[in-house]
Amino acid sequence: MAETRTFQVSMSPHFGSPHSTRRVMFDVVIALLPALLGAVWLFGLRGALLPVVVGVAAAVAAEFVCLRLMKRDTSAALDGSAIVTGILLAYNLPPGVPWWLPVLGSAFAIVVGKQVFGGLGSNLVNPALLGRAFLMASFPVLMTAGWSAPFEWRNAAAGFETHGMPASVVSEMPVADAVTGATPLRAWKDSFGMESHDGQAVREGLTDPGTLMNLLTGRRGGCLGETSIILLLLGALYLFVRKVLDWRIPFSYLGSVALFGWILGGPGFFDGSAVFSVLSGGVILGGFFMATDMVTTPVTHAGRLVFGLGAGLLTVVIRRWGGYPEGCSYSILLMNLATPLIDRFTKPRMFGEVRKHA
């Protein structure tokens, strides 16, 4: 009896790559860990660690249940992509949210954002950001009010009840060294509604070197994973070294936010602050960890530059004229949807192909 041998037949390209899904995803998890430490330092175990842990657990559980229901290989639930989604979703929540918020968000992200489209590689938009958009639409109060200030947990431990107090009072307290109640972007946006003189003063206060330094070190209100900018950059550096991250999207996204933030961010033209635009909100987290999702961003090099440019412009436009103070997540979601189009228009010519005359 002749031995039947099966040959692996697959589409080109046939060269291998050391980048397996598992390796890439666990590299991303490692890169995200420093920021988690920073978040715990700023917002405490209850404020920062709990949402991340339950978010990850819910994401993996939702993935497992979906794969089981669809009778697929359930080991894919542990390929790390659900873990990354859970972490990123939790990083996009205000610190100290009730435990069920990351659970709901992660479940929605995995089920509606990913599995209904066919799982990893087939999703249209970044699942974590879709989960965040779902939470924003469903629980606007929990998602936009009640930003706990950094170090509030330590003040509470020292016997000071600071929640809801004006930031000026909190900063006088012995333990806290710098605190803001609302997020800097909310303050920036509110400044447009004030008398032009007062608004100008607020904006000057937000862009003075001391405040910018606080933005850099995370001493400000914000989502729990977006404020520790130095630690996020450290993680991003690790990803660059591991060649998981392509420089094009972060470069063009940050550059575009800075450029358009300067041109359009202020009350008039060329009135905004480039540095403030990049350091506030979730630009660093979004630019390095969410706008770079391999599935939902263009594959062409030129396309990646276009993606970052468009997302940066949308971020600034939403910040300046939209209903929310921060536009980072929506800008990335919108550009995710434009990705097939961008890929199509930036398709490189094949070798030897002659440029068509229009």
Next chain:
Amino acid sequence: MSLWKDFSNGFYTENPIFRISLGMCPFLALSTSVQNALGMGAAVTFVLIWSNVAISTLRNVIPDKIRIPCYIVFIATFVSLVDMVMAAYAPSLHKALGIYIPLIVVNCIILGRAEAFANKNTVTSSFLDGVGMGIGFTLAMALMASIREILGSGTWYGINILGQAYADQPVLMAILPPGAFVLMGFVLAAFAVIDRRKERAA
């Protein structure tokens, strides 16, 4: 027997919403609460029955080339009736349904049944078809509205059933437009699963 078939067709096998996917506009827009859903269901059913009856009665008189405008005239007449009666006797419902009442004129279910059924069937069959399709539409509306109202407001027909803690912080997206599309997808998927099971059993 075939009369019963004309009548029951709309319930499941040819359910206007879940099977032939007609009338999506009022379905997605007004399934935010059970009350709105039932109000809309009743209005559509009324128009559906009488437009079916009128069109099947006159099916041999209406010139073929201008049949669609003729149908629209009948439908618009009944919609105007519903609009005025509802404004007079149920003003709050009338206000809640708003623009969707006049829009029944261009509701695909009604025009679809006129074109696909009433213009080639007897008056009795058409009447039963209208009733059946109307019930099918109302049931679909009620099902979707129940899901959306319970998730999105924690209530059913205005009655709090999930407790005050939930009603204070419901999953708002369920009663917002994106929630309608997402839940519609899940309901259609559920129907597909049921059908596949049936096929396999048969």
